[in-house]
Amino acid sequence: MFTGIIRETGKVKSIRRGSNLWQIGVTSCDLYNTSETGDSISVNGVCLTLTGKKSGVLYFDVVKPTLNTTNLKRLSFASFVNLEPSLKIGDKLGGHFVLGHIDCESQIKSIFRQGDYFLLEVRYEKKFHSYIVEKGSIAVDGISLTIQKKERNSFTVSVIPYTFKYTNLKYKHVGGWVNVEFDYLLKKDKFKE
Numbered sequence: 001m002f003t004g005i006i007r008e009t010g011k012v013k014s015i016r017r018g019s020n021l022w023q024i025g026v027t028s029c030d031l032y033n034t035s036e037t038g039d040s041i042s043v044n045g046v047c048l049t050l051t052g053k054k055s056g057v058l059y060f061d062v063v064k065p066t067l068n069t070t071n072l073k074r075l076s077f078a079s080f081v082n083l084e085p086s087l088k089i090g091d092k093l094g095g096h097f098v099l100g101h102i103d104c105e106s107q108i109k110s111i112f113r114q115g116d117y118f119l120l121e122v123r124y125e126k127k128f129h130s131y132i133v134e135k136g137s138i139a140v141d142g143i144s145l146t147i148q149k150k151e152r153n154s155f156t157v158s159v160i161p162y163t164f165k166y167t168n169l170k171y172k173h174v175g176g177w178v179n180v181e182f183d184y185l186l187k188k189d190k191f192k193e
Contacts, residue, residue, distance in 0.1 A: 001087045002042045004095035004137075004144025006167050007031060010043075012079045013057050020064045024075065025057045031083055032056055040100070042084040044168070045142030045179040046070050047100025058083075070102045071141075071177040080168040082142045095144030096137035102179045103187075104128065108172055109154050118159040119148075120169065122178060126153070131182035139181040143167055 007030055014025035026043065028035075032053060035041060039050045043060060052059040067073040075081070087093075109121040122140065124132065132138070132150050138157065139145070145157040164170055172178070 002047070002084050002098040002100055002142070003087055003091075003093060004045075004098045004139045004142060005084065006082045006143055006163075007084050009080050009166065009168055010058070010083050012075050012077055012081065015075060015077065022062045022067060022072075023051070023059055024062060024072065025059050026081055026083070027056055028058050028083060029056070031085055032058060035085060040086040042082070042086075042098070042100050042142045044071060044081045045098065045100065045139050045181055046072060046102055047086075066102075069105065070179050071105050074177055080171050082167050084142055096139075097184055098139045098142065098144060098181060099184055100142075101181065103131070103182050104180050105177050106180045108174055108176045108178060110174060111169075111172055114158075117161060118164050118169070119156055120145075120159055120172075121154050121156045122180065123154045124180070128182065131186045133183075133186060136186060137183045139179075141168060141178045142181075143169070 010026035010028045013027050016023040040047050041050055048060040051061050106122045109123050111120045132155050134150050136147050147155050148158050149156040
């Protein structure tokens with residue numbers, strides 16, 4: 001369980017690709033010192049298990065089904081990723097409850113400065129229409145954001161300068177891919193089926 005409040009941005013240091021399993025190494029300062037092997041860490045919103053750490057690099061194993069449904073398969077050397085440790089009892093609850101289970105990978109339709117803040121517009125498939133609610137929560141690459149506008153095939157979120165500066169959003173571009181996790185509370189009826 002996470003909150004969507006990014007702790008730090010790491011840089012991909014290594015990728016070892018296997019047919020069914022990849023190992024990704026990500027540089028870290030803050031989390032490197034506070035995490036242990038076996039911890040759950042959100043990487044671009046994906047809940048992964050820390051399988052090793054050495055010389056300032058955190059290592060994660062990623063299985064094929066996770067690669068197929070997330071933007072982790074698009075990472076390359078020096079890509080930037082958002083990192084967040086799992087929520088612990090007694091931690092502050094900022095953002096919203098984020099499970100780290102990505103619903104879809106979506107393309108950025110637009111990203112631009114709107115006065116003092118930024119607007120990010122992301123496309124989505126029709127089947128997710130009911131999970132998008134204006135003023136509702138959504139996680140984009142693990143970042144807890146609020147939906148400002150809902151269109152037929154896209155949604156727009158506002159991004160304050162602090163979030164833009166301290167996440168990987170500042171490296172994103174139109175046509176780039178982000179991981180999207182819809183608010184768990186909006187999906188509750190889905191699990192009754």
